[in-house]
Amino acid sequence: MHSFGYRANALLTFAVTILALMCAxxxxxxxxxxxxxxxxxxxxxxxxxxxxxxxxxxxxxxLNISADLQSLFTWNTKQVFVFVAAEYETPKNSLNxxxxxxxxxxxxxxxxxxxxxxxxxxxxxxxSNLRGKEFNLTLHWHVMPKTGKMFADKIVMSGYRLPEEYx
Amino acid sequence: xxxxxxxLAEQLMQILLLAFAVVAFAxxxxxxxxxxxxxxxxxxxVLTTLVTVPNWPFFNRHPLKWxxxxxxxxxxxxQEAVSAKxxxxxxxx
Numbered sequence: 001m002h003s004f005g006y007r008a009n010a011l012l013t014f015a016v017t018i019l020a021l022m023c024a025x026x027x028x029x030x031x032x033x034x035x036x037x038x039x040x041x042x043x044x045x046x047x048x049x050x051x052x053x054x055x056x057x058x059x060x061x062x063l064n065i066s067a068d069l070q071s072l073f074t075w076n077t078k079q080v081f082v083f084v085a086a087e088y089e090t091p092k093n094s095l096n097x098x099x100x101x102x103x104x105x106x107x108x109x110x111x112x113x114x115x116x117x118x119x120x121x122x123x124x125x126x127x128s129n130l131r132g133k134e135f136n137l138t139l140h141w142h143v144m145p146k147t148g149k150m151f152a153d154k155i156v157m158s159g160y161r162l163p164e165e166y167x
Numbered sequence: 168x169x170x171x172x173x174x175l176a177e178q179l180m181q182i183l184l185l186a187f188a189v190v191a192f193a194x195x196x197x198x199x200x201x202x203x204x205x206x207x208x209x210x211x212x213v214l215t216t217l218v219t220v221p222n223w224p225f226f227n228r229h230p231l232k233w234x235x236x237x238x239x240x241x242x243x244x245x246q247e248a249v250s251a252k253x254x255x256x257x258x259x260x
Contacts, residue, residue, distance in 0.1 A: 018188045075199040
């Protein structure tokens with residue numbers, strides 16, 4: 001502490017170190033949050049179901065996605081990224097996952113929502129396996145923090161089935 | 168600053184910053200506002216800087232008694248017994 005510059009440097013270094021510790025504690029405090037989210041996805045309608053010229057199946061559907069993700073938000077949450085994926089099995093791949101829709105929830109107020117939409121991203125198979133295919137729709141979320149660790153989880157909804165024939 | 172003042176400045180700096188950090192975190196956590204925590208802490212850092220970094224008079228309450236240069240010539244280099252307080256610090260304020 002011999003001079004002005006010395007003290008200023010010591011203070012700044014200490015202040016930044018403490019700030020880093022505070023951010024770590026804020027991230028740790030997220031572990032005390034036990035969220036209880038709920039979600040439901042309904043396939044309202046199959047718009048069309050075709051085999052592309054390249055030989056791959058493609059389907060377009062109307063979805064009704066409703067969810068209550070309010071309990072995921074903490075004081076250290078910047079936003080929640082949520083997406084719906086279709087999961088199914090084919091002879092070639094034991095697990096296929098296709099993202100059909102995603103969105104960003106910026107705050108707690110927007111976390112209880114329902115949306116009626118066709119799939120945002122194309123549902124295209126690697127091949128021609130989709131006729132009569134049973135699939136799960138999974139709602140995934142990533143809780144993005146202001147500082148620290150990101151938490152991700154999902155809800156699996158099963159029991160969906162594609163039509164037997166192209167439309 | 169004198170020696171006591173330097174020690175006081177360092178201790179004050181550490182205690183003030185820690186105290187503001189605790190208050191900031193507690194307030195932020197309880198009110199559920201991250202912004203509140205950062206704001207309180209920023210105010211705390213600025214305040215601590217104002218209190219501990221400039222060379223305030225209250226940091227110089229035990230000033231060192233430097234010998235007059237002409238006095239020093241009259242007295243030869245000290246023996247062990249005499250030298251309790253003579254420490255040549257070159258970069259003192």
